[in-house]
Amino acid sequence: MLCDIIQCMDRQKLIRNFCIIAHIDHGKSTLADRLMEATATLTKRELSDQMLDSMDIERERGITIKLTPVRMFYEYEGQRYTFNLIDTPGHVDFTYEVSRSLAACEGAVLVVDSAQGVEAQTLANVYLALDNNLEIVPVINKIDLPAARPDEVKQEIEDIIGLPADEAPCISAKEGINIDDVLRAIAKNVPPPQGDIDKPLKALIFDSYYDNYKGAVCLVRIVDGSAKAGDRITMMSNGKVYDVTEVGVFQPKPVPIDRLSAGDVGYLCASIKSIADTAPGDTITYANNPTAEPCPGYKKVKPVVYSGIYPADGSKYEDLKDALERLKLNDASLFYEPETSSALGFGFRCGFLGLLHMEIIEERLEREFDLDIITTAPGVVYKVYTANGMTEVTNPSNLPPAGEIDYMEEPVVTASIYTPPEYIGPIMELCQDKRGEYLNMTYIEKTRVLITYTMPLNEIVYDFFDGLKSRSRGYASFDYEQAGYRKSDLVKLDIMLNGDICDALSIIVHRDKAYARGRAMAEKLKDVIPRKLFEIPIQAAIGGKVIARETIKALRKDVLAKCYGGDVTRKKKLLEKQKEGKKRMRQFGTVEIPSEAFMSVLKLDNDKK
């Protein structure tokens, strides 16, 4: 027994569970590839094959392009170490998922581009890693670049993050320079797991995907105890009970093994039908002999951004429904429910973790399922207080009449913006314009400043990111975290076409912004809605009061000037095409609205530039 414990402790002594964190484009995946290559986990050829495979799996299963966790072996000072590399999604939308992946590790390799230095995402991820008590191994990448300034970047890491970076390996993942330094630093600096194999099973789910044969596959870190096929387990968040059918590790393809023990990272299958039951952050334990405490930090993920998704062709509603169902299979965080719009017919109100998540889903619907969709303006979850209490509103059309509303609250975020000092002015102007409240400004170094603001999320989902990019010529980087709700003077802005409210164009905005938004939307719609044989008034209104009006003048020329023998067929095809094009538009009363109209009103500010 004691022998077992010692053996287990010894075993864990040689395990290193780590992730790689980096700002986008700082070289995370390239480094991951190099580590696999250097540890002979994969040959170069397999590497490219493997990458392709994982992309395929990725497509089937998930939100972000990320690697499955990989088990590698590394010889160091005569010992054979087991390295488990756990990949993390790199985007703010998935902060919670990132935090669960981090919780499965003891260390994090922090990759910093030696030309770019520390960026917004770097820092956000570092803080998450520190929150999870990870040992951070800084690595300076891209030293092959002419613009590389490794010493300054090391200094930055020490100054900004407060990590000693003196001994940080200086590498080029792309060129394969000094990769072994990284492996050595991991073996040396990342602490081993400290699990207790004799305790009841306690496994943290940090990710999952759906497999057609095995059901939901949980990616787990065994904290205490062990798991093997035949074990009766339960999910601690919902008490559901399953029998384990298979456990294994990724090398990087899934390979079944007899048992996963404390300290291990691997996968677990138990004929689980839906990934909704394998939520990241949940704890798996024995059904009959449970662990006393679940892993800390589990929370139910709730969508923060909502938008309506409708088929461009109304008859494709069922196809859209099937597609969303398929996506939901592998993406528990995607939320959708049917809704009806007077302008767009039958569709879905969809909830996402953030803007990127929304874009990914939209893109997948279009690319993988070949659907033409119409997306309404993204909105957030508003808390509406009436005499009957609080309701959450995600669709502007569901907002109670203004007279019934006591007050409303909107979600706010803490936005961190990194920028060269020359753009401070325009960026602060932008933040003010987006109703931001200034929090702080720090000079990270002479050439870079961190500005923090509290900002309403609905301004961020509108067009903040584009505005930031254009005002900083792409130099600013940006990240945000949710910061609760605050009371706000919000109104519903309606657009009336030919006198009727077009519900799909309604938005909730701050009162101070309503006038300008309304006018801009009316102007924009005037340009994108095709002229008809009659005049079409476009009005923007708040609570029935018209605040802006434009008129689409009646069509005056719509004729094929010349039509003789030469080209009857061509001319006829032209007309047929024109007719076909109109069918793809949404008929709203007597007005035809092209699909782009719904998107174009989301991008008002950019067009003005």
Add this chain to the structure above:
Amino acid sequence: MTIDTEKSYGVYVHIPFCKAKCKYCAFVSTPDFSLQKTYVDAIIKEINDSPFKDGYVDTVYIGGGTPSCLFCGGLADIMSAVRNNFRVSDSAEITVECNPESVSTDFIAECKDCGVNRISMGLQSSCDNVLRAIGRVHTYADYIKAVELLSRSFDSISSDIILGLPEQTSDDVINSITTVAQYCSHVSVYALTVEDGTPLYNSGYIPSDDGVADLYDLAYDKLSELGFARYEVSNFALNGRESKHNKKYWECMPYIGFGVAAHGYDGARTRFLHGDDITKYIACPNAESYALTDKDLYNEYVMLRLRTEKGIVTDDFRKRFGYDFNVRNAEALSMLKSEKLLICTDGAIRITPDKMFVMNSIIEQLMLD
């Protein structure tokens, strides 16, 4: 192919040669006149080999390009071939297109000799700066000189005016119409179409729709005042001197096309087309044919007929299609009527006169999907 003795065919011959190409022109033409002789030989060969041989022909239209820049005798050779291979009516309308810069007494004499009785000549604009801007080779004065010469020999002359040209003013349009009305019994008034790939297109010029509509209304009023009646959206005639040949297109009557890019129609289910490569045509002067489906026939008929002031004649429709247009389209017709977009009278359905310039969106509603 059997020759339908009931049918009166139109004959179209395309002459793809121009001194210079106008900047808005997307038709097939070349300034390489060295190809003219072999090209005319090829045309004659195609006419001699026509599957419609011995058909009864009551209109001939020689268009281009610029037929008036053809070598001396070329026109006569083509006309002889037509007459040798078809039964050309004594009262046939025989039109030749020409441009002001290439009208000569020799050209007129040749036309007269081979029985040409109608001339169509482009003016386009009465302003020299506009003419220059669109790459026309002639001036306003050239036009006057040419049309005076022509009018001594021909009593049926048509001229073209284009609306929406760069630098064009409403005065120009009025002036063009007044000029043309002095010499011509027929006027075509086209809205400029900026075709892909033309120099005008590449220059980025886009005429304003509303501006063109204003000019069209102006032209319509002026022409009416001068006694010209519109019989097709872009065509106006004095005292009923409508183009018999062009009416065949809009009334879905048969016509035979010869030459590059020329099209033909057997009046039933077959259309013919030629490629637009001149050397290929010279090597192999043949047309290809394609069949029309019921839907094609119907959509073409509706589209073409509604271009005319006469509109869709219900008897003619029933004869062709075997069913009643009004019954088939009862719902759409009553809606379009109530919106005052269509007029239904005397066994005909036509577009309301002041909606002719927005006819596409009306026609679409009557076309089959």
